[in-house]
Amino acid sequence: xxxxxxxxxxxxxxKRLATPIxxxxxxxxxxxxxSTRLKRARQKRVEESDEPPKPRKPATVNRxxxxxxxxxxxxxxxxxxxxxxCRRVKKLRTANQxxxxxxxxxEEALFKALRGQDWVKNIIVMAINTGMRRGExxxxxxxxxxxxxxxxHVRQSKSGRPRVIPLNATTQTLLEGLSKxxxxxxxxxxxxxxRVNDVGRQFERAxxxxxIADFHFHDLRHTAATRMADAGADPFTLAAILGHxxxxxxxxxxxxxxxxxxxxxxxxxxxxSNSDTCEPDYQQLxxxxxxxxxxxxxxxxxxxxxxxxxxxxxxx
Numbered sequence: 416x417x418x419x420x421x422x423x424x425x426x427x428x429x430k431r432l433a434t435p436i437x438x439x440x441x442x443x444x445x446x447x448x449x450s451t452r453l454k455r456a457r458q459k460r461v462e463e464s465d466e467p468p469k470p471r472k473p474a475t476v477n478r479x480x481x482x483x484x485x486x487x488x489x490x491x492x493x494x495x496x497x498x499x500x501c502r503r504v505k506k507l508r509t510a511n512q513x514x515x516x517x518x519x520x521x522e523e524a525l526f527k528a529l530r531g532q533d534w535v536k537n538i539i540v541m542a543i544n545t546g547m548r549r550g551e552x553x554x555x556x557x558x559x560x561x562x563x564x565x566x567x568h569v570r571q572s573k574s575g576r577p578r579v580i581p582l583n584a585t586t587q588t589l590l591e592g593l594s595k596x597x598x599x600x601x602x603x604x605x606x607x608x609x610r611v612n613d614v615g616r617q618f619e620r621a622x623x624x625x626x627i628a629d630f631h632f633h634d635l636r637h638t639a640a641t642r643m644a645d646a647g648a649d650p651f652t653l654a655a656i657l658g659h660x661x662x663x664x665x666x667x668x669x670x671x672x673x674x675x676x677x678x679x680x681x682x683x684x685x686x687x688s689n690s691d692t693c694e695p696d697y698q699q700l701x702x703x704x705x706x707x708x709x710x711x712x713x714x715x716x717x718x719x720x721x722x723x724x725x726x727x728x729x730x731x
Contacts, residue, residue: 416490421503424483428504431476435468473507480506514667515630516638517543524625534604535617537589539635541601544586546639546657548573549632553610555600560590574660581656637668644668 484501529536551569559568565582599610654665
């Protein structure tokens with residue numbers, strides 16, 4: 416470990432970034448033998464897969480560098496090393512911020528595709544109207560719901576800080592109509608004593624049937640944040656509701672709805688020309704062209720010139 420220098424870590428970083436992601440093979444248990452039908456389906460996928468390998472994202476390499484840096488930090492704490500070589504290696508720049516939200520038409524199409532799956536629909540309604548993360552919704556218990564104050568307590572969040580989220584009329588009606596047979600607000604449809612584990616298959620199938628392109632479950636959180644920003648919520652209020660520890664994470668939702676920017680862009684529109692406003696200037700030009708008016712102005716100017724000359728010579 417002492418022989419690893421920052422230059423070697425930098426070389427590792429560049430190699431990982433240049434290495435594309437290989438296609439993962441289907442993993443099965445050692446004691447399980449796949450059927451002939453499964454073997455044919457797997458072989459067909461391999462033969463039909465002519466997609467080029469996907470490039471490795473900078474965020475993936477940065478996470479690997481974080482793991483490597485943690486290993487060296489533990490070695491430094493154990494007095495096995497004197498320095499962490501990863502500290503002098505800069506991480507790659509990432510531009511993977513994603514803001515994808517549902518439109519009104521897409522939301523209606525998604526709910527139509529979820530007919531017969533009310534438990535999935537309830538989770539989606541909760542996500543759109545609160546901005547909670549998927550794990551926060553799954554972990555929500557009835558003990559965390561306060562109907563009198565119309566709030567829910569998120570006790571376990573990604574940032575490690577608990578927060579309080581107000582309930583609107585939609586979520587209030589939704590929670591009041593749910594059965595309380597389990598301690599979890601959204602229990603598993605198979606075992607009610609456990610929380611729901613995942614809605615990935617049902618959600619992805621509904622998105623596909625609704626013909627909604629490039630949409631994931633986490634985008635429901637973006638939908639809630641964008642709609643609150645459109646309604647005039649400031650970044651600090653959004654950060655408190657969404658549980659962001661950095662206000663810069665919330666600013667991406669308010670930038671697109673900044674009223675000052677809208678006014679600045681609206682001012683670029685050229686005003687329509689009005690013929691009435693140009694009429695007085697046109698009349699003045701016609702008056703100057705009149706010989707009577709022109710002679711009067713010449714007499715007035717000749718009479719005023721000596722007075723101006725006298726005043727100018729008398730001034731100190």
